[in-house]
Amino acid sequence: MQIRASTVLPAEREPITLQTADGLRLVGELARPAGREPVATLLTLHPLPTHGGMMDSHVYRKAAYRLPALAGVAVLRFNTRGTSSRQGTSEGGFGDGETERYDVAAAIEYAEFAELPHPWLVGWSFGTELALRWGADPLVEGAVLLSPPLRRAGDADLDAWAEFGRPLVALVPEFDDYLRPPEARERFARVPQAEVLGVEGAKHLWVGESSVRTVLNEIVRRVAPAAHPLPTEWDGPYETDSAFD
Template sequence: MEIRAASVLPARREPIELHTGDGLKLVGELALPEQRPPVATLVTLHPLPTHGGFMDSHVYRKAANRLPALADLAVLRFNTRGTSSDRGTSQGAFDGGEGERFDVAAALEYAEFNDLPRVWVIGWSFGSELALKWAQDPLVEGAILLSPPLHRATDADLDAWAAFGRPLIALVPEFDDYLRPEEARRRFARVPQAEVVGVDGAKHLWVGEPFVRIVLNEIVRRVAPDSYPLPTEI
């Protein structure tokens, strides 16, 4: 059977709640391999909620639908403060990336408390800004950024990540609306351990199954290399 855009492969999926340090309850979901413990964990940070980003943004939904089965990965998705999806609405209100520091911390605390292994943070667009600013936690093995705009995240945040020392991979679309590969390489050059991967033909939202497969393969190549490349049929 070919794996298509709408494919949902077997996994243990459970609704979760995250509790922030400033007293909010966030809604989310944890997807786990059906019959084995996960080899690593993806904590996902979604695109800008004021422009339609949420835990079900398509790359993350497809990651949760496929990667537990194909790569033995745990995929943790959640709505940041004030964000809604079919799972529900997280308490609080959008805070431009500042109050969201508590949301990132709550997701990492959940992973630690539940003994989820080898945590990697995956940030997409606005979520990449949250990763750069607030995911410098000893629990985190590295971060993968999808379409990073480097708008809210500054050179100071990049310098802090450089000092943090953990791997940083940026997947940058050739036709991104905000930051394209050449400029991204210049900006990320201040992080010695950063790698910028330009993706030919891609746009900011990674629309189209071929681009989703590129993103998921690049994630798996770093986080669960024994499962790379991902199959296209099962």
């Protein structure tokens, strides 16, 4: 069977609640590989909630549906404060990237408490700003940034990540609305360990199966290299999520 946009591969999925240091409860889900320990963990930070971003934003939903089975990777998704999805609404209100620092910390702390191995941050758009500003935690092994706008996050945050020294990978669409590959390479030059990958033909929202596969393959290349490249066919049991395209 070819893996399609709506394909749901086997995993152990459970709803979780993240508790922030400022007293909020955040709605989330953890998808683990079925019947085995994960080899790495993705802590996902979603796009701007005031423009529709949430834990079910399509790249993260597909990561949770595929990567536990295909790569042995655990995927933790959650709604930042005030954000809603079909799983529910997290407490609090949008903090424009400031108070969300507590949300990032809560996800990292949950990974430590649950003994999830080798946590990597994966930020998308607004989520990349959260990763850059608040993700330089000793427990984090690195970060993958999807469509980084570098608006709320600036040179000081890049300098801090350079000092942090952990891997930083930026996937920048050729036709991004905010930051395109040539400028991204200039901006990220402040971070010696940063890798900027321009993705031909892609746009900010990574619409289309080709774009999704590129993103998931590049993530897996860094966090679970033995599983790269990801297969496009699956012979085992599967489900179909009829709620989404």
